[in-house]
Amino acid sequence: MKVAVFSTRHTDKAFLQKQNEAFQFEIHFFESGLQEQTASLADGFDAVCAFVNDDLGRDVLLKLKELGVKIIALRCAGFNQVDLETAKELNIPVVRVPAYSPYAVAEHTLALLLCLNRKIHRAYNRVREGNFNLEGLLGFDLHDKTVGVVGTGKIGKVVVQILQGFGSKVLCYDPYPAPDLKEVSSDLNSLLYNSDIITLHCPLTPQSYHLINEEVILQMKDGVILVNTSRGALIDARAVIKGLKSGKVGGLAIDVYEEEGDLFFEDLSNQVIQDDVFARLTTFPNVLITGHQAFFTDRALTNITHTTLSNLSEFQQGLALTNQIVI
Numbered sequence: 001m002k003v004a005v006f007s008t009r010h011t012d013k014a015f016l017q018k019q020n021e022a023f024q025f026e027i028h029f030f031e032s033g034l035q036e037q038t039a040s041l042a043d044g045f046d047a048v049c050a051f052v053n054d055d056l057g058r059d060v061l062l063k064l065k066e067l068g069v070k071i072i073a074l075r076c077a078g079f080n081q082v083d084l085e086t087a088k089e090l091n092i093p094v095v096r097v098p099a100y101s102p103y104a105v106a107e108h109t110l111a112l113l114l115c116l117n118r119k120i121h122r123a124y125n126r127v128r129e130g131n132f133n134l135e136g137l138l139g140f141d142l143h144d145k146t147v148g149v150v151g152t153g154k155i156g157k158v159v160v161q162i163l164q165g166f167g168s169k170v171l172c173y174d175p176y177p178a179p180d181l182k183e184v185s186s187d188l189n190s191l192l193y194n195s196d197i198i199t200l201h202c203p204l205t206p207q208s209y210h211l212i213n214e215e216v217i218l219q220m221k222d223g224v225i226l227v228n229t230s231r232g233a234l235i236d237a238r239a240v241i242k243g244l245k246s247g248k249v250g251g252l253a254i255d256v257y258e259e260e261g262d263l264f265f266e267d268l269s270n271q272v273i274q275d276d277v278f279a280r281l282t283t284f285p286n287v288l289i290t291g292h293q294a295f296f297t298d299r300a301l302t303n304i305t306h307t308t309l310s311n312l313s314e315f316q317q318g319l320a321l322t323n324q325i326v327i
């Protein structure tokens, strides 16, 4: 089976090549992201393997169908980038990697929170310049702070466990709560308005789009810290900038950004960033941004690669697709 891998970076290639020794697919790696202009690269391929910021909207799917692509294998968990209705209409199954290491993302979430709170990003630079002044580096104890966890699926649950280890008071919200999590409440507003820190672990859906918006921020606790390692569009970045400028929002730590498709995974260090909202965010001392790297651990990549290749193997053998997204 011929597989076209889009948005390939050196690490993806290394992991896929190594594990493909056991599968023997004919894999071609493309550095380009998948979009209307690049979809023709998939000509002659049976499968397309795509990543988080690839465009699998209607036009691209129509083009892929025309080129003979029979399956889309996402090497990620989220699937908000896929027009599932169109994929269904075209009879192109879409498979994904539902779980690879919730610990990778949960631990990165805490890394961001701890770094932002204790100003490690600023302290690191100061010490390198011989500046040992502590002014501006004051943090707070996570112990006894109230942390709201929105979404208590695989990642949210691990975040809750880690926070409990810190002695934080944890409030949780999930519309479909797992029965074993007793902290889950059905009252999202109570969580949003009573938490010192809010961390997002739910998928991006029409219901969760701009969950954090101007109106909601106004009712939050003064100085609230927001953390988002899920999907950028859960947060209205313009509203958060307003909150940061007024001091209502005490800090923001994000690994995802609504318009990250034009930025993340690329070296743009020699270019002028055109996104003014993003550029403004990078100017705040109390904003910490990583470029969608929460998943990026060796175990997670090993599991992503193995599940992706197993998903393709099931398709090749005509087996039921364990990880198909069914709507």
Ligand code: NAD
Pocket (backbone or CB within 6 Å): 077, 078, 098, 099, 102, 105, 150, 151, 152, 153, 154, 155, 156, 173, 174, 175, 176, 177, 201, 202, 203, 204, 205, 207, 208, 229, 230, 231, 255, 256, 292, 293, 294, 295, 296
């Ligand atoms: P999951 O499906 O196990 O859990 C998601 C939970 O969110 C579920 O329990 C679901 O009931 C709940 N939920 C659904 N709609 C909600 C809403 N409107 N409000 C609150 N909760 C809601 O998913 P997961 O593996 O825990 O991943 C969570 C998110 O993390 C994914 O959707 C993905 O976007 C993101 N993610 C990011 C990275 C990264 O590298 N930054 C990596 C993996 C996943």
